[in-house]
Amino acid sequence: MADAENRDRGQLRLSEDECKGCGLCVEACAFKVISLSEGLNHYGYRTAMYAGAGCSGCGICFLACPEPGAITVLRLRGTAAAHGRGRVISIPGAA
Amino acid sequence: MSNEVLADYDIAQCKADAFYDQYDRKGELQHQTHYCPGCGHGNISKMLASAIDDLGIQDRTILINPVGCSVFGYYYFDVGNVQAAHGRAPAVATAVKRSRPHSIVVSYQGDGDLSAIGSAEILHAANRGENITAIFVNNATYSMTGGQAGPTTLIGQRSTTTPNGRSAANEGYPLRVSELLSTLAAPVYIERVGLGNNKQIAQAARAIRRAVENQVRGLGFSLIEILSPCPTIWKMTPVEAQHWVRDVMERTYPLGVFCDRTKEVEPRNVDLPKPALSEIPALLEIADTVQLAGEIPGVPSVVDLHIRVAGFGGQGVLLLGEVLAEAGLNAGLEVSWLPSYGPEMRSGTSNCHVRLSHSPIDSPMVSSPNVLIAMNEPSLRKFSATVRPGGWILYNGDAVPQECLQNDIHSLALPFTHLADELGDSRITNMLMLGALLEITGVLPQAHVDSALSSLVKSARFLSLDRSALQQGRSLYRERQKAMLLAE
CATH class of the missing domain: 3.40.50.970 (Thiamin diphosphate (ThDP)-binding fold, Pyr/PP domains)
Structure with missing residues (x-):
């Protein structure tokens, strides 16, 4: 179990199927935790990938991304975001 | 994760x-x-x-x-x-x-x-x-x-x-x-x-x-x-x-x-009182069209005419339809008149849709007429197939070709333009055909047709020519019926 003190405030879920590889999220991210894949997806795009750590949960990549469902931003419960006015929705099944 | x-x-x-x-x-x-x-x-x-x-x-x-x-x-x-x-x-x-x-x-x-x-x-x-x-x-x-x-x-x-x-x-x-x-x-x-x-x-x-x-x-x-x-x-x-x-x-x-100006303006009230649908005719000072026309003297108890008049521009196609609609209106029927013509003033095609009915008219379009007045052959060929079974074709020509007469359609084919010439002017062909139509359908008293005609035709010479053409058109049909009875 991860140490609560060192946990990232944010997490990202990026959809390889919906991403068109425009790279605007890579440009938007202040913490540089998103990059484009080396390989191509089914449609021939290099898609956005999360580094796996370092996300602040600010949500600017979500606003910069033109695709409705390509990015989902998660935020550690009980923390406020630096940017954005995100809606907080509980994950079904989560405690 | x-x-x-x-x-x-x-x-x-x-x-x-x-x-x-x-x-x-x-x-x-x-x-x-x-x-x-x-x-x-x-x-x-x-x-x-x-x-x-x-x-x-x-x-x-x-x-x-x-x-x-x-x-x-x-x-x-x-x-x-x-x-x-x-x-x-x-x-x-x-x-x-x-x-x-x-x-x-x-x-x-x-x-x-x-x-x-x-x-x-x-x-x-x-x-x-x-x-x-x-x-x-x-x-x-x-x-x-x-x-x-x-x-x-x-x-x-x-x-x-x-x-x-x-x-x-x-x-x-x-x-x-x-x-x-x-x-x-x-x-x-x-x-x-x-x-x-x-x-x-x-x-x-x-x-x-x-x-x-x-x-x-x-x-x-x-x-x-x-x-x-x-x-x-x-x-x-x-x-x-x-x-x-x-x-x-x-x-x-x-x-x-x-x-x-978001701080200055007052929010609008979207729930302003609206008049009921039934009050609208009175507010607009128009007749309540939902009422059915009752019994009209000289008019059969059920009238539901879907008339298509077609010819070339200049034959008086639209005027024929207008006289019919105006007379129907004078008689107290529900009517519609919808002209349809090309941009040419002469020699283009021209046709109009006329409806006369006791009930409110749903659509002024007449796509399947029960009476077709075809003032030339192209119009006959174009529209004859649309005539309803049991309907009528009035054709300005010697005879309606057999292929245009399906489904028990009645027809009256006469060289109306020649007959109009004999009466004094080929331009009254339309009124000859209208006279025949009035005689066949029997829907409108002549007095209403006369008053419609005098409101639409301004020239005294044409008014008198048109009146005699209407009478002549009526008798052309009666004579044809007599001839057919004698033949049987």
């Missing part, structure tokens, strides 16, 4: 509920929009969808989808959708908002649509202060059609129609819609935002939400202009296009709030 870790996280940003889960469009790409990579439309759609979610108005939002890349809003937004003709979205939005005042109506338009072909509609909707929200996506080009110059194209900007760059001398100056509309008294909120960097994008989201909220509060007309990248037509990468928005476009189109 294990579930254990996720359990401590909440979803902060995700696909808005105002979007469909799957987009019902062609091909396998039902999980993606049709927008090119890096297109600003996607961002703007997301901002609008989030605003709809946040304000809780999904069930009463109606999106007007015009022409351009923005047209497929109806594939993406799970709200009410109406597709509008090019540029007409603000006019359609007006109609939707006024007929459903509790709905939230958003006109989502590109710059080719809003500032060129639709410049009149947006100007007048703004000037009327319609309580709608206009989202104006400005990418300074006609993108969907391949990059032609539009009113918003920048000076010096190359396009397929300005290959050397737009010049003010030849194509005029870029149209600044937000500045233009903010000179009007009625708009409540007008702001120009951009998608040029993170800060601008965050501001755009706030502005769009505000423009929708203004409508929810009943304040009036709001327009948000968004400088939006079009990497494909601009021939740039998405990141370069984003830079171009803030480094180049913004010089011609400065960002900012151009008009904000």
Whole structure:
């Protein structure tokens, strides 16, 4: 179990199927935790990938991304975001 | 990412509920929009969808989808959708908002649509202060059609129609819609935002939400202009296009709030009392058309005539129909007269639809007549197959060809034009045929026909010729009937 003190405030879920590889999220991210894949997806795009750590949960990549469902931003419960006015929705099944 | 870790996280940003889960469009790409990579439309759609979610108005939002890349809003937004003709979205939005005042109506338009072909509609909707929200996506080009110059194209900007760059001398100056509309008294909120960097994008989201909220509060007309990248037509990468928005476009189109009257205006009351439908005829001082015509002296108890009159221009096709309709109106019947003719004053084709009925008329179109008056052969051949079984064809010719007489159709074929010539003028052919029609159907008393004729025909000579032609037409039919009886 991860140490609560060192946990990232944010997490990202990026959809390889919906991403068109425009790279605007890579440009938007202040913490540089998103990059484009080396390989191509089914449609021939290099898609956005999360580094796996370092996300602040600010949500600017979500606003910069033109695709409705390509990015989902998660935020550690009980923390406020630096940017954005995100809606907080509980994950079904989560405690 | 294990579930254990996720359990401590909440979803902060995700696909808005105002979007469909799957987009019902062609091909396998039902999980993606049709927008090119890096297109600003996607961002703007997301901002609008989030605003709809946040304000809780999904069930009463109606999106007007015009022409351009923005047209497929109806594939993406799970709200009410109406597709509008090019540029007409603000006019359609007006109609939707006024007929459903509790709905939230958003006109989502590109710059080719809003500032060129639709410049009149947006100007007048703004000037009327319609309580709608206009989202104006400005990418300074006609993108969907391949990059032609539009009113918003920048000076010096190359396009397929300005290959050397737009010049003010030849194509005029870029149209600044937000500045233009903010000179009007009625708009409540007008702001120009951009998608040029993170800060601008965050501001755009706030502005769009505000423009929708203004409508929810009943304040009036709001327009948000968004400088939006079009990497494909601009021939740039998405990141370069984003830079171009803030480094180049913004010089011609400065960002900012151009008009904000949200603090001064009073919210509108959408629940103003409306007259009941039954009161409207009295308010307009018109007869209540729902009442059926009762018994009319000299008119059979059931009249339901669907008449098509056809010939060439100059034969009096339209006048024949007009006399019939006017006489029916005088008699107290429900009538309609619908002319249909080419632009030529002479020698073109001409026809009209006439209906006479005891009951209110649903449609003035007569696609399957029970009486066809064909004043020449092309008209006979064109319309004979449409005549209802048991109907009548009156034909200006020696005989109706057998192939035009299916389904027990009755016919009266006579060289009416020759007979009219004998009476003194070939131009009264129409009245001869009308006389025969009146005799066959027996629907209208002659007195009503006479008064209709005298109100429509001003020349004394023709009035008297027409009167005798009507009588002659009646007797032509009676003589034919007598001859047929004798033959049997």
